[in-house]
Amino acid sequence: SIPLGFFGGIGAASKKGILVKGSNYLEALNDVKYVVFDKTGTLTKGVFEVDSVYPVNGYSEEEIIKFAAYAETHSNHPIADSIRKAFGDKIKEELIQDYNEIAGHGISIVVDGKEILAGNDKLMQKEKVDFYRNNEIGTIVYVAYDKQFVGSIAISDQIKADSYSAIQTLKRIGIKKTVMLTGDSKVVGKRVGELLEVDEVHAELLPQNKVEEIEKLDASKNAKDKILFVGDGINDTPVLARADVGMAMGGLGSDAAIEAADIVIMTDEPSKIATAISLAKRTRRIVW
Numbered sequence: 001s002i003p004l005g006f007f008g009g010i011g012a013a014s015k016k017g018i019l020v021k022g023s024n025y026l027e028a029l030n031d032v033k034y035v036v037f038d039k040t041g042t043l044t045k046g047v048f049e050v051d052s053v054y055p056v057n058g059y060s061e062e063e064i065i066k067f068a069a070y071a072e073t074h075s076n077h078p079i080a081d082s083i084r085k086a087f088g089d090k091i092k093e094e095l096i097q098d099y100n101e102i103a104g105h106g107i108s109i110v111v112d113g114k115e116i117l118a119g120n121d122k123l124m125q126k127e128k129v130d131f132y133r134n135n136e137i138g139t140i141v142y143v144a145y146d147k148q149f150v151g152s153i154a155i156s157d158q159i160k161a162d163s164y165s166a167i168q169t170l171k172r173i174g175i176k177k178t179v180m181l182t183g184d185s186k187v188v189g190k191r192v193g194e195l196l197e198v199d200e201v202h203a204e205l206l207p208q209n210k211v212e213e214i215e216k217l218d219a220s221k222n223a224k225d226k227i228l229f230v231g232d233g234i235n236d237t238p239v240l241a242r243a244d245v246g247m248a249m250g251g252l253g254s255d256a257a258i259e260a261a262d263i264v265i266m267t268d269e270p271s272k273i274a275t276a277i278s279l280a281k282r283t284r285r286i287v288w
């Protein structure tokens with residue numbers, strides 16, 4: 001027989017903007033003792049803005065933004081929106097000959113016969129571009145034209161209003177450890193982690209590295225304690241599937257993440273994580 005309380009729990013959750021895809025996930029939430037977050041779009045708004053542009057080798061700020069905007073033409077990454085917005089001008093789509101988005105790295109594109117690269121330091125290293133590191137605080141997008149480094153762009157994101165209190169609440173309701181995983185730089189990861197008082201931060205991770213972090217945590221914990229992963233991006237689908245419970249942000253989140261998740265937070269608020277856990281605990285109490 002199906003315990004009625006679970007239906008009650010799913011209904012109560014949906015009234016709070018939390019979509020639970022099955023009663024087994026509500027049951028599993030009861031045993032969650034580790035909460036692992038993605039940074040961008042999950043704990044931060046994922047709405048980036050260009051702060052400064054650093055051209056080199058005789059290029060202008062406008063040219064750097066133009067190269068990057070062409071590269072980001074087809075990307076759904078929040079970084080891409082900020083760069084296209086800063087460009088403001090029209091992209092001549094007919095000039096784009098080849099387009100390649102490299103997960104956790106950035107973009108490679110061919111425009112009018114020349115390759116443009118826009119992405120992080122890992123992308124520059126991978127493509128053997130000789131570049132200067134930009135140590136500004138922020139997410140840095142390095143830009144290369146025809147394999148020559150032409151400059152970098154510093155962009156910033158903001159922490160969501162309820163991220164700090166969400167983490168405090170999780171600690172209060174018995175979560176043993178909070179962990180933040182990010183593909184972003186160590187500087188940005190460390191700063192956000194400190195501001196939010198997350199117990200552990202792992203930065204510069206590729207999607208497969210995020211899965212490895214979950215596996216390490218899985219191997220080190222008690223068998224009955226469960227891991228919840230909360231993410232938003234297309235890159236997060238492997239971790240959403242690997243964690244005991246996968247939760248996605250439903251508003252800004254990618255369709256792939258929403259589909260891969262067991263639970264979806266429709267309002268994008270991290271505070272709903274603790275709401276869901278508390279609800280699961282109340283639901284279990286009234287099941288007979």
Ligand code: ADP
Nearest residue numbers: 040075077104105106118119120182183184235
């Ligand atoms: P997060 O884990 O913070 O959500 P992602 O895994 O989506 O980050 O991306 C990791 C990093 O890869 C970004 O911080 C950025 O440096 C780089 N990156 C990914 N996609 C793009 C893109 N479209 N343009 C530029 N850089 C990108």
Ligand code: MG
Nearest residue numbers: 038040041233
């Ligand atoms: Mg993300």
